Structure formats: C-alpha cells, structure tokens
Amino acid sequence: MKNKFYFILMLLGFALNNELQAQLKLNGQLGGLSADTISMNYIFKGKQHKDLVVVKSGAFSWTAPIDTPVMVAMKLPFAGETFDYPFFAERGEMQLSGSIQSLDSLFQIRISGSVTQALLQSFIRKRFDLIKQADVLDGLISKSKADSVDMLKHQLSDLQEMIKSGLAEQYIRNNPKNYASVHLLNQLIDARLDYDKANALFQNLDQSLRLSSAGIHAKKDLAILQRSAKGSQLKTFSIPDMDGKIVTLADYKSKILLVDFWASWCVPCRNENSNLLKNYRKYHAKGFDILGISCDTDSIKWKKAVGEDHLPWKQVRDWEILKYYGLQSIPSNFLVDGNGNILGINLTGEILTQKLNEVFSNKNEKSK
Structure with missing residues (x-):
C-alpha cells in the first residue's frame, strides 16, 4: 500500500513538473x-x-x-x-x-529568455538598419549629378530587394530549426515571394517546424502560391471594364502584359503608378500593356484615381481572381507573356524596368 502511495506521489510530481515546463x-x-x-x-x-x-x-x-x-x-x-x-x-x-x-x-x-525572440529581434534590427541605409541613398539620389544617379539607383534597388525579402530569406536558410524561421516564411508567402524560392525555404526547414501548426499553415499557403509560380498559366477571366465592355485574357494574346492589382486608397499603389506610366510609355509600342484590377468598392473614387493618375490602360474591378491567388495585400502584380504564362510576380520600381528591358531585348534577339 505504501509503495502504491509513493508511486501516485511520483506520478503527481512528474505531471506537475511537465506542467511547469509548459508554463x-x-x-x-x-x-x-x-x-x-x-x-x-x-x-x-x-x-x-x-x-x-x-x-x-x-x-x-x-x-x-x-x-x-x-x-x-x-x-x-x-x-x-x-x-x-x-x-x-x-x-x-x-x-x-x-x-x-x-x-x-x-x-x-x-x-x-527566448531563442525564438532573439532571432526575430536580430532580424528586425538588421532590417531597420537597411531601411535607414535606403533612406540615406534615396536622399543622395535627389542631390546627385546625372552621371552617378544610375549607380546609386542600382544600389538602392539592391537594398530594397534585401528589405523586401532577401534578408528574411537569409535568416530562414541559416536557422532551419528556429521557430522564427517558419514565422518569417509565412510572411514571405503572404507577400507573394516567388514560389520556387518559398518552397525551397520550406523544404529546408527542420521536420519539426514543417509539422508544426505554423508549418502546416505555410504548406497550405504554398499550394495556393504555386498557382502563380513562374511558368504557370494565368487564370482566364472575363470582366467588364469601366465602360462595361468585357475584357478577357485573350485580348492580350501576343503581348507582354502586367496585371496590376491596386486601389485608389492604397498609397503605395498610387506612388507606383508613376513608374508604371513611365514603363508603359517606353514599351507600349513594342508590345507591352497593363491591365489594372482594382479592389475598390467605391466606383466614384476608383474612376477619380484613374483620372488623377492619368492611367491610359484598361481598368476593371474583380475580387474572385484575388481570392484564387490568395492575394492579401496590394500593390501586387503578375507579368505574363503572350500565351498567358507567368514571367514574374510583384515587379515594381527599377526591378520592373530591368525585367521589361530583359524581356524585350530577348524578343529582339529572337527576331533577328
């Protein structure tokens, strides 16, 4: 009887110890x-x-x-x-x-007291330092002479890419067993990181992280992200434009098309419109076009924004395509070729210009 009593006490002590460890x-x-x-x-x-x-x-x-x-x-x-x-x-x-x-x-x-938080804090501080460096470079560009502007813009583009995803990718690769890595990966997936990159990062995670609740969530979102992987076919659509005329993907056959998701209330979207307009004017005659897909619920504000930003390309409103691709934030975009194959996603600023230059340079080489 005494042994049984001690055994019960031992079990209670073990249970209490486990509870304290989980606290x-x-x-x-x-x-x-x-x-x-x-x-x-x-x-x-x-x-x-x-x-x-x-x-x-x-x-x-x-x-x-x-x-x-x-x-x-x-x-x-x-x-x-x-x-x-x-x-x-x-x-x-x-x-x-x-x-x-x-x-x-x-x-x-x-x-x-948390190795997970320590890694996240390190990431946040380094990213904050990169943002400050980008701000300094941006100021230098506005004051620099024309012969040095291109070099500074290239440096700024590299910094912006590191801020956007590069730094997080480094942390995830270098810390496959830290829970912060799967958290950062989920953020990158939400921000529409290239599918091949995101999937490689996921496969590199320790199995314990891949099987965690956050890992399972990442795997589900990766399946949706795969729909917009490079080389995938863009989902066909049939949507009325601002004048009620139906716009379809077939309308852009043989063109390089940027499908731009935006809204009148989205400040980064409105800021990017000037860059889209610059590229449209540069490459439109060569076969480049843009289709704006707005998330606006207020048609008056939507039409007003199109006029204020002087956007000459077709504009539609649709939410189903956003849901299909799991888009959770804007601005976002897909660059597709004349057959509807996705060439890239979320190309903005100088990166978009570089990509378009690459695409049309290749087209010119093939036509020779």
Missing part, C-alpha cells in the same frame, strides 16, 4: 507605462487568447500555459493610441524591459 512566465518593466492593465493577444492551438495583465508602476508579470513558441501582440498605450508590439513567447522564464516614451524607445525594448 511561460514573463516579467516586464516599461518606463512611461502608466496604464493599469495591458493585454497579450495570441493564438495557441487554434484558439484566440486575450490575457489582461495588471500593471503597477510600469511593472507586470504574465503567465500562460504554452509549450511551443507563439507570436504575441502586446497592446501598449502610445501617443493616445494603441500600439501592437509583436514578440515571441515560449515556455520558461522571460524578461522584458525598456521604455515606451518615444517611437525609438519602442524599437529598443529588450526581451530575453
């Missing part, structure tokens, strides 16, 4: 935090959680029963609004310290 405890101290409570929002095992945490003189302590890393949105009061500060939390003891007295101080918040 996160985060102790935080933030200067300038005057709120009585803050909330920690996260998804764990498919369920949405919103934990209210009591704050006293900027100090707080949060515990949660998690056994795998989760992305948390810590909602902080800042400048009269709510600022979502994202970080990875995982089981064990974690420490958070810093200040929310300025925007710069928010980026200097220190979090320890």
Whole structure:
C-alpha cells in the first residue's frame, strides 16, 4: 500500500513538473507605462487568447500555459493610441524591459529568455538598419549629378530587394530549426515571394517546424502560391471594364502584359503608378500593356484615381481572381507573356524596368 502511495506521489510530481515546463512566465518593466492593465493577444492551438495583465508602476508579470513558441501582440498605450508590439513567447522564464516614451524607445525594448525572440529581434534590427541605409541613398539620389544617379539607383534597388525579402530569406536558410524561421516564411508567402524560392525555404526547414501548426499553415499557403509560380498559366477571366465592355485574357494574346492589382486608397499603389506610366510609355509600342484590377468598392473614387493618375490602360474591378491567388495585400502584380504564362510576380520600381528591358531585348534577339 505504501509503495502504491509513493508511486501516485511520483506520478503527481512528474505531471506537475511537465506542467511547469509548459508554463511561460514573463516579467516586464516599461518606463512611461502608466496604464493599469495591458493585454497579450495570441493564438495557441487554434484558439484566440486575450490575457489582461495588471500593471503597477510600469511593472507586470504574465503567465500562460504554452509549450511551443507563439507570436504575441502586446497592446501598449502610445501617443493616445494603441500600439501592437509583436514578440515571441515560449515556455520558461522571460524578461522584458525598456521604455515606451518615444517611437525609438519602442524599437529598443529588450526581451530575453527566448531563442525564438532573439532571432526575430536580430532580424528586425538588421532590417531597420537597411531601411535607414535606403533612406540615406534615396536622399543622395535627389542631390546627385546625372552621371552617378544610375549607380546609386542600382544600389538602392539592391537594398530594397534585401528589405523586401532577401534578408528574411537569409535568416530562414541559416536557422532551419528556429521557430522564427517558419514565422518569417509565412510572411514571405503572404507577400507573394516567388514560389520556387518559398518552397525551397520550406523544404529546408527542420521536420519539426514543417509539422508544426505554423508549418502546416505555410504548406497550405504554398499550394495556393504555386498557382502563380513562374511558368504557370494565368487564370482566364472575363470582366467588364469601366465602360462595361468585357475584357478577357485573350485580348492580350501576343503581348507582354502586367496585371496590376491596386486601389485608389492604397498609397503605395498610387506612388507606383508613376513608374508604371513611365514603363508603359517606353514599351507600349513594342508590345507591352497593363491591365489594372482594382479592389475598390467605391466606383466614384476608383474612376477619380484613374483620372488623377492619368492611367491610359484598361481598368476593371474583380475580387474572385484575388481570392484564387490568395492575394492579401496590394500593390501586387503578375507579368505574363503572350500565351498567358507567368514571367514574374510583384515587379515594381527599377526591378520592373530591368525585367521589361530583359524581356524585350530577348524578343529582339529572337527576331533577328
């Protein structure tokens, strides 16, 4: 009987130890935090959680029963609004310290006790440094002489590509066992990274990550991304334009077509329109065309934006094609050849110009 009693105690101790190991405890101290409570929002095992945490003189302590890393949105009061500060939390003891007295101080918040968060913080800081370098280069371009502008623009284009996806790709390749890698990969998939690149990054992940909930999510989204892989056939469409005339993919047979997804309210889209117009004027006579597919719900604002930006190409509105390709953000685009085969995705700025120059140079070589 005594042995049975000890055995039960041993099992209880083992269960308690496992429970403690699966417990996160985060102790935080933030200067300038005057709120009585803050909330920690996260998804764990498919369920949405919103934990209210009591704050006293900027100090707080949060515990949660998690056994795998989760992305948390810590909602902080800042400048009269709510600022979502994202970080990875995982089981064990974690420490958070810093200040929310300025925007710069928010980026200097220190979090320890999580290898996942450490990698993510390293990525964020390096990406922030690249953004600052790009800002400096952009300023130099506006002040430089014509003979050095092209070189600076090329450097800026390389930096922008690193900011967009290159840096994240490096981190994922170099850290195949870190949970932050699958998080970064999901972001790249959402941003329409080239399918072949995204799939290679996924296959390089450790099996434990590929089989995690975030990994399963990435695999599902990869299947949708594959629809827009280079060489894939663009989905056929039949959509009325601004004048009610039906526009189809067959209308652009034998042309190089940029299918541009945009909206009147999308500031980056409107900024990119000037670059699209420049390339349209340069290559239209050679067989280049653009089809604008708007996400606008307000037809008046849509038509007004087309007029304000002086867009001469056909414009339609459609949401089904966006859903089919899993587009979650704009601007986005597909470059397709005269047979409807996808040549590239999300080509903007100088990268689009370089690609068009390459395409039409190859066409000229073949015609000789």
